[in-house]
Amino acid sequence: MMAKLWILVAVAVFLETVSGASLGVVYTEGGMVEGKNVRLRIGRFMDIFKGVPFAAPPGTFEKPKPHPGWDGVLKTTEYARRCLQVNLIMTETRGSEDCLYLNIWVPQGRSLSSGLPVMVWIFGGGLLVGGSMGANFLDNYLYDGQEIADKGDVIVVTLGYRVGTLGFLSTGEPDLPGNYGLWDQQAAIAWVHRNIRAFGGDPNNITIFGESAGGASVSFQTLTPHNKGLIKRAISQSGVAICPWAVNRNPRKFAEEVAIKVKCPTDDSMAACLKMTDPVDLTMAGTLSLSSSADHPLVFNLLLSAVLDGDFLPDEPHNLFHNAADIDYIAGINDMDGHIFTALDVPSINSPLVNTPVCAVLEDVKRLLGSYTKEKGKAGLDNAYSTYTSTWGSNPSQETIKKTIVEIGTDYIFLIPTQTALYLHASHAITGRTYSYVFSQPNRMAGIGRPYPSWVGADHADDLQYVFGKPFATPLGYWPRHRNVSRYMISYWTNFARTGDPNVGENSVPVNWPEFTDGEKFLEINSKMNKNYVGEKMRLRYVNFWASVFPSLPTVVSE
Template sequence: GEQVTMLLVVVLFGIWLNSASAAKLGVVQTEGGQVEGKSHRMGLFRSVDVFKGIPFADVPGKWEKPKPHPGWSGILKATKYRDRCLQVTLLQTKTQGSEDCLYLNIFVPQGRSLSTNLPVMVYLFGGAFLLGASNDVAILGDSLYDGKEMADRGGVIVITVNYRVGTLGFLSTGDARLPGNYGLWDQHAAISWVRRNIEAFGGNPDNMTIFGQSAGAASVSYQMLSPYNKGLFRRAITQCGVALSPWALQKKPMALTKKIARKVGCSRTDVDEMITCLKMSDPVGLTMAGKIDVCETLSLSVLSAGVVMDLLEFAPVVDGDFIPDEPSKLFHNAAQFDYMAGVNSMDGHIFAGVDVPSINQKNGNTTVDDVKGLLVGLTKEKGNAAVSSAYSVYSAHWGSAPEPAVVKKTVADIETDFLFLVPTQIALQLHANNSSGARTYSYLFNMKTRIPGFPRWVEAEHAEDLQYLFGKPFSTPLVYFPRHRDLSGYMIAYWTNFARTGDPSRGNSKVPVPWPPFTKNHRPYLIINHKISKSSISYDLRSDYVTYWTETYSSLPTIKREEEDEKEK
């Protein structure tokens, strides 16, 4: 008798368990047609509906703006990631991806009843405007940008977007013939598509946040500054990059276009003929021509201090249209967006290690000349006056016989400040100065690196924030410790609260400490790591260095280089 009762309990429990699953969307009607995704169970009464590979625009023409998708009949099975946009591989020996790449992925959290009116977070990936995809590198299991954990824990819809990169995304002649910024237009098309369609998925079209890392963060910054996005989204988050970063704007697009033309056999004295030739060229060849030319740069660096920054050639341009003016003059366009921005404490370390390899060598000796050499490379436009003034600022804390580690860390700091931290601080200040009722928040992420083999002084490497934000310590628990799960939980809470309310401390998620806003005259920032407490709020981030670059350095006269301009003509 007991066994029968037991069996009955088990059977009934099983039936109950099945009915205890969360709601799911099933088939959703979008402007292009019907789509069906897949439901992933996350816990009791909780799941995430995942739609992969929904087209937001038609296959784009070469160096043309994206056009609306013609739509489809029947039900589009949205269960597989689509190709990334055509790009070089990481090792740059070949290309991958396709010209047919304007797709996005949607992650919708569900409870017992169907979600409605959720905040929407649209993610733009990084990759130097040269590579990357919305479903980038799978680290043990799901892709790094898999939005399930963030959607489930934060109660937000997460969307990841593809856009054109490299030659096909950013080639420009600097005029109306090839205006450039095609990758930015793709992002804008995706944001517009989300605005028009997300309600059918349970999202609130009036509460959209765009966020991104590195070149994706610079892209978010450009989307805030462009007049085309007025009223399209409400908030923005930039992680390790802004439009003001020196690598985020191509100031001499025509010179780069001529270089690409040379490589694919399209050199012509007549520019129109050159463009005609480029338009007929094979996309794979064009993409390969846009790869980072390490050899050329290494030989150059012997002649003139080459810097990694000079390798990153593809970037948005001031086209007089999407980006009507210098980025620093466009912050009036961003006045209505709530804005959160920050950097990783060692964002520049990986780049500094290429420019000054001795900083990562156990017995490597980094000399005063190495430090000065790096400064020469970074401050080319100002000539020698800048080098000595920058050197005195950065070596001020050394004392008479500095520890080798101190000198090495200074090299990493110089590159972090110049490429990431100072531009971000300027962007925060400009946002706060121009803001009309919108809020501004600043952070510094300094969790110690998990990358083995780096020196002890290395804190948070470029891109190391992403694994925590996307909840990897929860989805692949075996490779992380509890402290990593703490950090991941904090970040998801702050980010999704911000998306929900415009204030990272208020929303559905409990946070360890309130995060005060950054204002015109008051500059607090949150230090993000696994131990966030009252003392994690600090003020005036690296203000001496920010002041040096923004005031002393920028007031130095720029030197005109005749021979360079001759070369370009």
């Protein structure tokens, strides 16, 4: 009897395994594609398509063009190569010019999914490095969309776009206008809109989301007039279009430096010469300096960025928010987003407290603020210094001073621009809703000695592992509290993608997240969150200084 029972169980499991829904061959505008179907658990499957072309291999310094198509069935089971770029230490290149591909994760039950919300991820990396094509470190693929797709019952798409010189070099003139990487992103979004129905997605419910330079890219994509009607919602994590590093208003200077390195003239024939130069040489010539100090912060070295080209960006970003009036928008930052940058500008903030004289740390505060307020001269520095030291008391601790340095970097590079973008979005909104957050889960490397002191909160990019469900995909590397915060973020993000309201959808959330327009409310996200983690008027004293007091001071040095 027991043997028969085991046979019946085995048959049931077998039938369950083979009878799950699978898309099989999918017809796209370029031709047929076939991915891979994987079984996640009983009754749950995932169709995964890797390396689906969304445009033709791009020409050097040309906008992306439609893919010419292919014959037969294209097997899309392996990631394409990332776009040509320098390695992290900028000594050589990796990747390929032929890189305009995307990846798709489609959750399935026993029957085929249809009408699913679609979430399109834009990776960060300073517009210089990065990719969404396979393992980032050893076998760990940070941007694997499986956990989000499964837990949120949404389709996840990740894409490739040109970075570095090939993606963002510009003369500031029509002969080499720049923004090629942004055009690549836009081509991918448009491809998704045209083709995602065949994969079970709703083309009228597309959410784009990204982090750092990807968050700024998301912001740009909502502001350009070229995406009208394509995007329903958007999430910018630690980056918006009005960040000080997001737009280069004098791109020709760096273009001439690149031209000299590759032996091109810097006269009217420069653009033509650059277009004929080996792409690898162009990429290496676009390396940026990573050396920095409090007197010249790293953020000022990020010269390969978006430009006001009169086409993709027809005006200053702050004048384009009317284009996002009907887009639901979440934007936020990590509470110590600036730590990774200020730690390079002011290395002493990570040194043991007893080893750094207080007077030296105080001088670092003044030097960093002096760099950020240079255009306003002494009045700018004095006002900034009094603002940031107003809560210190007469005898501040080294820890207090070092935290203040991180706060200064976080405010200037991320928080103030993000708050400004939220104000602008809310003030121009017609149907679009606006939500603000700060992510404050402490850094996992803090409190264990080097590299970080125990007081370090959520550093730049710390949110990514939780959004992409790494505590579930690689559970041995995390504690239950990490799974909690990951569950919360995936729930908020996918609810928002489904309904435009992060509180309403298929997943329950721990705290109701009010709209920004309800008294400038924001949600603090971490593993301990409850109703007390809803705040209002984020860092009001500092937002008021940078947004109102500082601009009103007379300019003494042109930027």
